[in-house]
Amino acid sequence: MHLLYPAVLAALLFSTGLYGVLARRNAILVLMSVELMLAAVSLNLVAFDVWLRDAMHSGQVLTLFLIALAAAEIGIGLAIVLLVYRTRGTSAIDQLRELGESAHPAPDEPAAERTTETTPT
Amino acid sequence: MTGQEVVFVIVGVVVLGAAVRCVTTRELVHAALWLVVALGGLAVQYLLLTAEFVAWVQVLIYLGSVVVLLLFGLMLTRAPIGPSPDADSGNRPVALAVSLASAAALVALVVDAFRTSWIELDRPHGESGPVGESLFQNWVLPFEALSVLLLAALVGAIVVSRTRGNEQRTEQRTEQRDGQRNGGVG
Amino acid sequence: MNTTTAAVLVPLLPFVAAAVILLTGRRAPGFVRPLAVLPTLTSAGLAIYVAVRQGGDEPITAATRLAATGNDRLDIQLALNLDGFAVLVAVLVAVVAGCVQLYSTGYLSGDPRYPSYAALVSLFTAAMLLVVYADDLIVLLVGWEVMGVCSYFLVGHYWETSAARAASLKAFLVTKLGDVPFLIGILALANEADTFRISVIVGKLTSPLAEGPAFELSHPTLIALLLLAGVAGKSGQAPLHAWLPDAMAGPTPVSALIHAATMVAAGVYFVARLLPVFASSTAALLVLALVAAVTMLGSALAALAQDDIKRVLAYSTIGQLAYMTGALAVADRDAAVFHLLTHGAFKALLFLAAGVLIHTAGTGSLTAMSRMRGLKRRAPDAYWTMTIGLLALAAIPPFAGFFSKEAVIAGAEHAALDAEHGVPAAAGWIVLVAGLLTALLTAAYAARLWLLAFHDPVDSRTEPVPVSEGASPVMAGVLWLLALPTVALGAAYPVLPDWFDGGDLAPTLLTALLATGAALVGGLAAYAAWRSAYEGDAEATGVDPAPALLRGLHPHAAAGFHADAAYAAAVVRPTEAAARLVRFLDGAVVDTYVRAAAAAPGLLGTAARRAQTGNVQTYLSAIVAGTLVLAVVAVLVVAGE
Numbered sequence: 013m014h015l016l017y018p019a020v021l022a023a024l025l026f027s028t029g030l031y032g033v034l035a036r037r038n039a040i041l042v043l044m045s046v047e048l049m050l051a052a053v054s055l056n057l058v059a060f061d062v063w064l065r066d067a068m069h070s071g072q073v074l075t076l077f078l079i080a081l082a083a084a085e086i087g088i089g090l091a092i093v094l095l096v097y098r099t100r101g102t103s104a105i106d107q108l109r110e111l112g113e114s115a116h117p118a119p120d121e122p123a124a125e126r127t128t129e130t131t132p133t
Numbered sequence: 134m135t136g137q138e139v140v141f142v143i144v145g146v147v148v149l150g151a152a153v154r155c156v157t158t159r160e161l162v163h164a165a166l167w168l169v170v171a172l173g174g175l176a177v178q179y180l181l182l183t184a185e186f187v188a189w190v191q192v193l194i195y196l197g198s199v200v201v202l203l204l205f206g207l208m209l210t211r212a213p214i215g216p217s218p219d220a221d222s223g224n225r226p227v228a229l230a231v232s233l234a235s236a237a238a239l240v241a242l243v244v245d246a247f248r249t250s251w252i253e254l255d256r257p258h259g260e261s262g263p264v265g266e267s268l269f270q271n272w273v274l275p276f277e278a279l280s281v282l283l284l285a286a287l288v289g290a291i292v293v294s295r296t297r298g299n300e301q302r303t304e305q306r307t308e309q310r311d312g313q314r315n316g317g318v319g
Numbered sequence: 320m321n322t323t324t325a326a327v328l329v330p331l332l333p334f335v336a337a338a339v340i341l342l343t344g345r346r347a348p349g350f351v352r353p354l355a356v357l358p359t360l361t362s363a364g365l366a367i368y369v370a371v372r373q374g375g376d377e378p379i380t381a382a383t384r385l386a387a388t389g390n391d392r393l394d395i396q397l398a399l400n401l402d403g404f405a406v407l408v409a410v411l412v413a414v415v416a417g418c419v420q421l422y423s424t425g426y427l428s429g430d431p432r433y434p435s436y437a438a439l440v441s442l443f444t445a446a447m448l449l450v451v452y453a454d455d456l457i458v459l460l461v462g463w464e465v466m467g468v469c470s471y472f473l474v475g476h477y478w479e480t481s482a483a484r485a486a487s488l489k490a491f492l493v494t495k496l497g498d499v500p501f502l503i504g505i506l507a508l509a510n511e512a513d514t515f516r517i518s519v520i521v522g523k524l525t526s527p528l529a530e531g532p533a534f535e536l537s538h539p540t541l542i543a544l545l546l547l548a549g550v551a552g553k554s555g556q557a558p559l560h561a562w563l564p565d566a567m568a569g570p571t572p573v574s575a576l577i578h579a580a581t582m583v584a585a586g587v588y589f590v591a592r593l594l595p596v597f598a599s600s601t602a603a604l605l606v607l608a609l610v611a612a613v614t615m616l617g618s619a620l621a622a623l624a625q626d627d628i629k630r631v632l633a634y635s636t637i638g639q640l641a642y643m644t645g646a647l648a649v650a651d652r653d654a655a656v657f658h659l660l661t662h663g664a665f666k667a668l669l670f671l672a673a674g675v676l677i678h679t680a681g682t683g684s685l686t687a688m689s690r691m692r693g694l695k696r697r698a699p700d701a702y703w704t705m706t707i708g709l710l711a712l713a714a715i716p717p718f719a720g721f722f723s724k725e726a727v728i729a730g731a732e733h734a735a736l737d738a739e740h741g742v743p744a745a746a747g748w749i750v751l752v753a754g755l756l757t758a759l760l761t762a763a764y765a766a767r768l769w770l771l772a773f774h775d776p777v778d779s780r781t782e783p784v785p786v787s788e789g790a791s792p793v794m795a796g797v798l799w800l801l802a803l804p805t806v807a808l809g810a811a812y813p814v815l816p817d818w819f820d821g822g823d824l825a826p827t828l829l830t831a832l833l834a835t836g837a838a839l840v841g842g843l844a845a846y847a848a849w850r851s852a853y854e855g856d857a858e859a860t861g862v863d864p865a866p867a868l869l870r871g872l873h874p875h876a877a878a879g880f881h882a883d884a885a886y887a888a889a890v891v892r893p894t895e896a897a898a899r900l901v902r903f904l905d906g907a908v909v910d911t912y913v914r915a916a917a918a919a920p921g922l923l924g925t926a927a928r929r930a931q932t933g934n935v936q937t938y939l940s941a942i943v944a945g946t947l948v949l950a951v952v953a954v955l956v957v958a959g960e
Contacts, residue, residue: 013137015250018182019243021145025152025171027236032156034228034940035221040206041161044168047199048152051175054191058184062259063252069267072259075187076268077279079194084286086199090206091294097210105935106222112933224936231944238951 018059025052039093039103043086050082137254141181148174159216165203169196182252184259322372323381325365326399326452329409332358332365333416334445337438344434352424355437359420359444363413366448370406375817378402380454380518392513400454400518403818404656408588409451411663412581416444418797419576422671425791426572426678436476440576443469447581451588456505456515459589463501463553466582467494473577474569486568493562497552504545508596511536517592524595536599543596543603546589547610554586555637556644557614561882563637564621567629571674574629579636579666584659587643591652591659598650601743608648608746612753614641617880619760623767624865624876627683628673631768634879635712636666638757642727645750650742651730653819658723661808665711665720668704668801675701675790675798676772689771689862692780700795702773704802709769711805713762713838716831722809725826725834728754732830758834762841767864770849779853844868 025048032045054075061071097103148171155167172195179188268276336358344351373379382398420440427433446469449462468491475487505515512520524536536542550556555563555578566578577583590597590607597603615638622634639662646655677683679698680691688694695702711720731754734747790798812824848864866873875881930941 013135013141013181013252013254015247015252016244017138017141017145018178018252019247020240021149021178023239023243024149024236027232027239028149028152028156030235030943031228031232034231034936034943035225036156037220037222038161038210038212040203040210040212041156041164041220043206044164044203045156047168047195047203048155048171051172051195054187055175055178058179058182058187058259059252062182062184062254063250065253065258067267068271069259069264072184072187072264073268073272075184076190076264077275079190080279080283083194083199083202084283086202087290088286088293090202091290093206094209094294103210104219104222106224108935109933112931222934222936224934224940227940228936231940231947235943235947238947242954 015059015063018055022052022056022059025049025055037104037106039096039105040090042105043089043093046089047082047086050078054078137181141178144174144177144181148178157221159218159220160214161207161212161217161220162204162214165200165207168203169200172196172200179259182259183254183257184264185257186259186261186264188259322369322379322401323399325372326369326379326381326401329362329365329369329413330445330448330452332362332445333441333448337442337445340434340438340441344438348434351434351437355441356417356420356424359413359441360417362444362448363410363417366406366409366413369401370410370818373401373403373406373818375403375819378405378518382454382516385455385458393509393515395457395515396455397458398454398516398518399452400516401452402518404588404591404652405451407660407815407818408584408656409448411660412444412447412451415580415663415667415801416440416447416576418667418671418801419572422575422674422794422797423570423572425794426674427570428791432476436473436570439469439472440573443473443577443582447585450585454517456509456517459517460502460505463549463585463589464498466577466585467491467498467553470494470566470577470582473573474566476570476573477568480568482565483568486562486565490562490566493559494552497549497559499548500545501549501552504542504549507538507545508536508542508593511538511542521593521595524599536596539596539600540602543600544606546593546596547603547607550586550590550644551610552586553589554583554640554644555614556586556610556641557617558882560614560618560637561879561886564625564630564633564879567627567633571629571670571677574633575667575670575674578633579670580663583636583640584643584663587640587647587655587659590644590647591656594647594650594652597647598742604648604650604746605743607644608749611641611645611648612749614638615645615753615757616760619757619764620869620872620876621879623760623764624869624873626685626877628676628685628688628768628772629670629683631685631764632666632669632673635761635764636662638761639666639712642724642754642757645754646727646730648746649731649734649750651727651734651822653816653822653824654723654726654730656819657726657812657815657824661711661719661723661804664801664804664808665708665718668798668805669708669712671794671801672701672705672708672798675794676705678790679784679787681785681787685768685771686863690780690782691784692775692778692782694784695773695775697784698790700790700798704798704805705772706769707802707805709765713765713842714758714834715762715838716835717806717809719805719807719809721831721835722812722824722826724754724758725831726812726824728758728830728834729827730822732827755833755837759837759841762838763845763868766842766845767849770846771863774849 029045029048029050029052032048033042036042036045057071057075057078059071061069061075064071093103096108100108102108151167151170151174155164155171158164158167172191176188176191176196179185179191336354340351340354379401380399382396384394385397386395388395420437423433423437423440427436430436443466446462446465450459450466453459453462471487471491474490475483477483478487508520509515512523514520548559552559563578563583567574569577597607618634618637618641622631622638625631625634639658643655643658643662646652646658673683675698676688676694679701680688680694682688707718711718714721714724716722728751731747731750734742735744735751736747812826816822816824845864845868848867849862852862852864852867865876869876878884930937
C-alpha cells in the first residue's frame with residue numbers, strides 16, 4: 013500500500029479537526045474536534061510504525077498511550093465544561109471573554125502616584 | 134492499485150466525510166454520532182494496516198466510552214435536540230481559511246516527502262501478542278507513568294466538578310465511574 | 320609673634336568664628352555674641368599689630384603652593400603680600416567689622432536669625448581680609464566671590480519682604496555681571512604675565528630695568544577694561560551701580576559694613592593694587608576717569624533727590640567711591656586709598672548713626688523725619704555723630720574727608736596741569752571738574768540731609784517721635800568710637816605716605832580753597848532753599864529743598880536717572896522675552912516629542928489591545944496561522960538550500 017493514502021488521510025482529518033476547533037461554538041463540539049485531531053495523529057503513528065516495521069512497536073504503543081490520554085483529556089475537559097456551564101450558564105466558548113481587554117482600561121496613574129508619595133517616607 | 138488500497142480509499146472517504154459532517158452539522162447530538170462513524174472508520178483503517186490490537190482498543194475506548202462521555206456532556210449542558218442555528222461561532226471564515234491552508238501545506242508536504250514510499254503489508258505487524266510483549270517489556274515505565282497520569286486526571290475531574298448540591302452529586306458519581314473505567318483501560 | 324603668623328591669623332579668626340557659629344549657633348545661642356565679637360576684635364588688634372610691625376617698610380611676602388593648574392608656571396599660591404596699602408586697609412576692614420559686630424549685638428538683639436547673621440558677617444570679614452592680604456589673583460578671586468555670596472545673604476536678611484528678596488537677587492546678579500569679565504581679565508592677565516602673583520606682575524611692570532628687557536602687556540587695554548567691569552560691579556560704579564541703593568533693604572549694620580566701608584571698597588583697592596596694569600593703558604585710564612565723573616555727578620544728583628536716608632547714603636557711597644576711582648584714573652593711588660580709609664570710617668559712622676535714627680524714628684523717610692519734633696533730643700548720640708560724619712562727607716576742614724578729598728583733587732589737578740608720565744591730561748581735567756562740581760553737590764545733599772532730619776529753628780514741627788527704645792550704650796559707644804577717626808584721621812596725612820608710595824598727601828592751597836568754596840556754596844545753597852521752603856507753605860509743599868535746587872531734574876534724579884528702567888529695557892525685558900521663547904519652544908516643540916514618545920506606544924498599545932478580545936478561538940487561529948507560516952517558510956528555506 014502506498015504510504016501516501018494514510019498520510020494524506022491523516023493530514024485532511026487533522027485539518028478538519030482544526031476547523032472544528034476554530035469554528036465550533038459549543039465547548040463539547042470543540043472537544044469532539046480535538047478528538048478528531050488526535051485520531052489523525054494516531055493514524056499517522058500506526059501507518060509509519062507499520063511502514064518502518066519497528067521492532068519495538070513504538071508507533072502502536074504510542075497510539076495506545078494517546079488513546080488513554082485522549083480519554084483522560086475528555087474527562088478533565090468535560091468536567092471543566094460542566095463547571096463553566098454551572099457557573100456561567102453557558103458552554104459557548106466565544107462568550108467566555110472575562111480575560112479580554114476592555115475597551116477603556118482603568119487608568120493606573122493613581123496607584124503610581126501613591127507609590128511615589130510613599131517612597132520617601 | 135491493490136485491493137487493500139481500494140478499500141482504504143473508500144473507507145477513508147467515509148471517514149473524512151463523517152469528520153466533515155461532525156464539524157459542520159448543526160445538530161449537536163448528530164455531531165457525536167458522526168464522530169462515532171469517523172472513529173469507527175479509523176478502526177477499520179487500522180485493521181487494514183494490520184494493527185489489529187490498536188484497532189480493537191480504538192473501538193473499545195473511543196466508541197465505547199469517549200463518545201458516551203461526550204453525549205453525557207451534551208446532555209448535562211442541556212444541549213438542544215434538533216438543529217441549533219448558533220452551533221458555529223463568528224470565527225468560521227477564519228477557521229476555514231486556516232484549516233484549508235493547513236490542509237494544503239500538510240498534504241503538499243506529505244506528498245512531496247513520501248511519494249515513493251510503500252508499506253509492505255504481507256506480514257502483519259500489529260497482532261496483540263507482539264504489541265503486548267513490547268508494551269510490557271520496553272514500554273513498561275511510560276505505561277506506569279501513564280497510569281499515574283490517569284489517576285491524577287481522575288482526581289482532577291472529581292475536584293473540578295464537585296459541588297455542594299444533592300442533585301449534582303449523581304452527575305459527579307457518573308463522571309467518577311467513567312474516569313475509573315478509563316483508568317482501567319490504561 | 321611673627322608678623323606673617325599674625326597676618327595669617329587676621330583672616331583666619333573670623334573664618335573659624337563663622338564656621339563655629341554656623342555649627343553651634345542654633346544649639347547654643349548664648350555663645351553667639353562672644354563668638355561674633357571677640358574674634359573680629361582680636362583680628363582687628365592683630366591687623367593693627369601687623370600694620371605697626373610692617374610700618375611702611377618693604378612689603379613682606381609669604382607664599383605656599385596651593386594647587387597646580389596644569390601649567391607649571393601658573394601655580395595657584397596661597398600668598399600674602401603685606402605692603403602699606405594692604406595693612407592699612409586691613410586695619411580699616413577689621414576695625415569697622417569689629418564696630419559693626421559690636422553694634423549688631425544691640426541692633427539685632429531680638430532677631431531670631433542673629434546667629435546666621437553674625438556668622439555671615441564674620442565670614443564676610445574673613446573674605447575681605449583675605450582679599451586685602453592676598454597676593455595671588457585666584458585666592459583674591461575666592462575672597463571676592465565669597466564676599467559676593469555673603470552680600471547676597473545679608474542683603475536678603477529680611478527675606479520675608481519682597482523688596483529684600485529682589486534687592487539681594489539684584490545685587491547678586493549685577494555684581495556677577497561684572498565678575499564674569501573680571502575672571503576672564505584675571506586669566507588673561509595671568510596668561511600674559513605668566514603668574515598669578517600680584518606683586519610679581521606689578522614688579523615686572525614697574526621695574527623693567529631689573530628684569531632685563533622691558534616687559535609690556537600685549538593687550539593692556541583689553542585686560543584693564545575686563546578687570547574694570549568687575550571693579551565697577553563690586554564698587555558700584557556706573558553702569559553697574561544700580562544694585563547698591565537697593566541693597567539698603569538689608570539691615571543697617573550690613574549696609575555700614577558691606578555697602579559703605581569694605582566690600583565696595585574692594586574694587587577700588589584691587590585697582591590700586593594693580594594700578595600699573597591700568598596705567599599701562601591710556602584708554603583704560605580715560606575710561607576710568609569718565610566712569611568716575613559720570614558716577615560722581617549722577618550719584619550726587621540722585622542723592623540730593625532721595626527721600627530714604629539710607630538711599631541718600633548709598634548714593635553718596637557711590638559718589639565717594641567714584642572719587643577714589645577718579646584718583647586712580649589719574650594714577651594717584653595714595654590719594655585713592657587715603658580716601659578709602661577716611662571714607663570707610665565716616666561712612667560706617669554715618670550708616671550706623673542712620674541706623675540709630677531709623678530705630679528711633681521708626682522710619683527711614685526724610686519727609687517723615689522732617690515732621691518729627693525733637694528727634695535731636697531723642698537721639699543725641701546719633702545727632703552729634705551724624706553731624707560729624709556729614710561734615711566729613713562734605714569735606715569741611717578739619718574733618719578727615721577734607722584731607723582725603725583734597726588729596727584726590729590735588730592729584731587730579733596735578734595730572735591736568737603738569738605733564739604726568741603716562742596719565743592723559745584729559746583724564747585729569749575730567750576728574751578735576753567733576754570732583755569740584757561733586758564737592759558742591761555733596762555738601763548740598765549733606766546739608767539737606769542734616770537740615771531735614773534735625774534742624775528745626777523755630778519749633779514748627781508737629782508730629783511726635785514714636786515711642787521706641789533708644790540706642791543701647793554699646794551702639795552709642797561704637798558711634799563715638801568711629802567718630803574719632805572721622806575727626807582725626809585726616810591729620811594723619813603727613814604720616815601715611817610712609818606706608819604708601821611716598822607721594823605728597825598734604826592739601827594744596829588752590830585746590831583746598833576751590834573745593835572748600837564749592838562745598839560752602841553747595842551747603843549754603845541747600846540751606847537757602849530749605850529756609851525758603853521752611854518759611855513758605857511748609858504744610859503744602861514740605862520743607863525739602865531738593866525740588867527747588869534741582870528743578871526739572873528732580874524726578875529723574877529721584878528715580879536714579881532711570882538706571883533701573885534702562886536695565887529693564889536693555890537686559891530684563893530681552894531676557895524675559897528669551898525666557899518666554901524658550902518656554903514656548905519647550906512647551907510647543909520639545910514637549911511635542913516627549914508627548915509623541917508617550918503617545919506612540921499608547922497607540923500601539925491600543926492597537927494591540929484590540930487584538931486582545933478574550934475569544935480563545937481568535938487566539939488559537941492566530942497561533943495556528945502563525946505556526947503554519949513559520950513552518951512553510953522553514954520548509955521553503957530548507958528546500959531552497
